[in-house]
Amino acid sequence: MSGSLVVVGTGPGRPELMTPATLAALARASDLVGYGPYLERVPNLRPGQRRHASDNRVELDRARLALSLAAEGREVAVVSGGDPGVFAMAAAVFEAVEQGDPGWRTLDIRIEPGVTAMLAAAAEVGAPLGGDFCAISLSDNLKSWATIERRLGAAADGDFVIALYNPASRARPHQLGKALDVLRARKKPDTPVLFVRAAGTADAQVAVETLATAKEGQADMRTLVIVGASTTRRVGRWVYTPRSERGAPS
Amino acid sequence: MSGSLVVVGTGPGRPELMTPATLAALARASDLVGYGPYLERVPNLRPGQRRHASDNRVELDRARLALSLAAEGREVAVVSGGDPGVFAMAAAVFEAVEQGDPGWRTLDIRIEPGVTAMLAAAAEVGAPLGGDFCAISLSDNLKSWATIERRLGAAADGDFVIALYNPASRARPHQLGKALDVLRARKKPDTPVLFVRAAGTADAQVAVETLATAKEGQADMRTLVIVGASTTRRVGRWVYTPRSERGAPS
Numbered sequence: 020m021s022g023s024l025v026v027v028g029t030g031p032g033r034p035e036l037m038t039p040a041t042l043a044a045l046a047r048a049s050d051l052v053g054y055g056p057y058l059e060r061v062p063n064l065r066p067g068q069r070r071h072a073s074d075n076r077v078e079l080d081r082a083r084l085a086l087s088l089a090a091e092g093r094e095v096a097v098v099s100g101g102d103p104g105v106f107a108m109a110a111a112v113f114e115a116v117e118q119g120d121p122g123w124r125t126l127d128i129r130i131e132p133g134v135t136a137m138l139a140a141a142a143e144v145g146a147p148l149g150g151d152f153c154a155i156s157l158s159d160n161l162k163s164w165a166t167i168e169r170r171l172g173a174a175a176d177g178d179f180v181i182a183l184y185n186p187a188s189r190a191r192p193h194q195l196g197k198a199l200d201v202l203r204a205r206k207k208p209d210t211p212v213l214f215v216r217a218a219g220t221a222d223a224q225v226a227v228e229t230l231a232t233a234k235e236g237q238a239d240m241r242t243l244v245i246v247g248a249s250t251t252r253r254v255g256r257w258v259y260t261p262r263s264e265r266g267a268p269s
Numbered sequence: 270m271s272g273s274l275v276v277v278g279t280g281p282g283r284p285e286l287m288t289p290a291t292l293a294a295l296a297r298a299s300d301l302v303g304y305g306p307y308l309e310r311v312p313n314l315r316p317g318q319r320r321h322a323s324d325n326r327v328e329l330d331r332a333r334l335a336l337s338l339a340a341e342g343r344e345v346a347v348v349s350g351g352d353p354g355v356f357a358m359a360a361a362v363f364e365a366v367e368q369g370d371p372g373w374r375t376l377d378i379r380i381e382p383g384v385t386a387m388l389a390a391a392a393e394v395g396a397p398l399g400g401d402f403c404a405i406s407l408s409d410n411l412k413s414w415a416t417i418e419r420r421l422g423a424a425a426d427g428d429f430v431i432a433l434y435n436p437a438s439r440a441r442p443h444q445l446g447k448a449l450d451v452l453r454a455r456k457k458p459d460t461p462v463l464f465v466r467a468a469g470t471a472d473a474q475v476a477v478e479t480l481a482t483a484k485e486g487q488a489d490m491r492t493l494v495i496v497g498a499s500t501t502r503r504v505g506r507w508v509y510t511p512r513s514e515r516g517a518p519s
Contacts, residue, residue: 031382035293038384040285078512102384104391106512110399113509117502124505130392132281132469134288134352134382141354142380149360150412151420153403153429161513162400166428170401173427177420179403219382252367255374259363262328262356263411 022089024126025096026112028103028133029060031219036139041131045096052085053098053108061098078108082115086123102135106156106184137182139219140243144227145257147213147245150264152180157187157194164194168201175205180251180260183244187235195244196235202246203230211247211258214238227258272339274376275346276353276362278383279310281469286389291381295346302335303348303358311348328358332365336373352385356406356434387432389469390493394477395507397463397495400514402430407437407444414444418451425455430501430510433494437485445494446485452496453480461497461508464488477508 025044030036045051046064055072071088073081082097089095099107109130116123141148153174159167174181181202186195199212208231216224216239226237230246238244251260275294280286295301296314305322321338323331332347339345349357359380366373391398403424409417424431431452436445449462458481466474466489476487480496488494501510 030288033290035290036288036382038280038286038288040283043285102388104388104396104398109392109396110509110512113396113399113504113507114511116507117504128507130396132286132384132388132392134384135388138352138354138382138385142359142382146354146359146363146380148354149363151403151405153401153424153427155401163514166514170427170429173423173429174403176426177403177423178416179420179423254363254367257363257366257378259360261364261367262360264413264416 022092022126023094024085024089024112025129025131026099026103026109027096027131028099028101028107028135029057030134031101031136031139032217033219033221036134036219038131038133041133044131047094048096049094050088051096051098052081052088057098057100078111079115082108082111083119085112086115086119086126089126090120090122102133103130104132105135105154134219136184136218136243137245140213140215140245143215143218143223144213144225146259147211147247147251148180148182149260149262150180150248150250152182154182154184156184157198158185158191159194167198171198171201172205175202178248180248181246183246186238186242186244188240193235195238199230199233199235206230207249210249211251211253213245213258214242215245216242218243227253272342272376273344274335274339274362275379275381276349276359277346277381278349278351278353278357278385279307280384281351281386281389282467283469283471286384286469288381288383291383294381297344298346299344300338301346301348302331302338307348307350328361329365332358332361333369335362336365336369336376339376340370340372352383353380354382355385355404384469386434386468386493387495390463390465390495393465393468393473394463394475396509397461397497397501398430398432399510399512400430400498400500402432404432404434406434407448408435408441409444417448421448421451422455425452428498430498431496433496436488436492436494438490443485445488449480449483449485456480457499460499461501461503463495463508464492465495466492468493477503
């Protein structure tokens, strides 16, 4: 099969946070496939370039469309936000490859890394990911809530900083509250909890709370939540996690 | 205090993986502070720009120098590789702020996010970070080995994909072997283990092993190691973790 497929991430939002490698991959593509709002971020880069916008709920269908176009010889870019390998389209593409036409395994498929949301969120508040950390998606569309609770518990047991992706949506308004309760049972009440909305955009907003004061209603679909480790702390107007488990070395 | 300090990451290596926002921050700076090899990646962007190169072992001294320069009114950029907030200079800067001159807390300090090594490493092999994941540094310069073992155990208990930063150095040749032994005691022998060297550069090399076959000697200072979750698998020449805990949904 002669076509190609590249999966890219446009970063957290500001065009200045999209890598030049991603911009070049988008400019080369004959076809762009992606969720509508992500495609809208991509400027017109090549005359005649076709755009295939879809709904957010159909990642696997979108991946199959992209693979079919590549199999026809097109040069396809699948467009995610953030980094395409973190809770985004790259995994869906390989799921579709695994289940689909065996010929798809011979396609030229590449992934271009990008700036994922937790990095932009961390940068807005200081350096909360300065120690070991975990990333957990609270969406239970594709995994059970029991698995999510198990991972939250393990992350607390390991005293990791915890980045929570997809903390809330209209269909799942109460999962962040349940997740915070799991963490409250295992971590100190004064553990910092950061709500970073629209990180890496001109509209970024930060709220610094603790496990005692955080409320699930503070997060929406555009929010990334970071729960600190035992050492995460404020300094001045910033929040950071020292590299040392004992706090800042002298 | 009138100066400013921005902490940036040059990404994994290829200039095309450095964000335009980072390049712009570097171009504005009057002074660049960083580990020599990272500074060498930065082109000459502004006449008269001063460069302060240092050894890799003295992050806190480097942070203090940068803060002192900013306090003198200079526009300082602290240069890391990857993302500055992930096992890099941002946390060291805030450690120095916490311990240092109280006036430093009033400085204009910003962090520019970048592409961290595990994202570039994942992109080289497919989508191994497609599910929930952890990032752990194996360096015990600043934390105890007991803490590292505790975190490895918790990450295995949570069935996270595990990205291991700093898996080996000349001073620490056996820590990856010890870490793999901790994981072997808790995870299946056929769990994929990915060694990705020089990810995001023209020299990138990938070795796909399993917990049964992986050897500590396969990693050096430029290697990022990714240990799969129970669902991480090969498809064609790629390795990925499906979004679902049950494997690929249909």
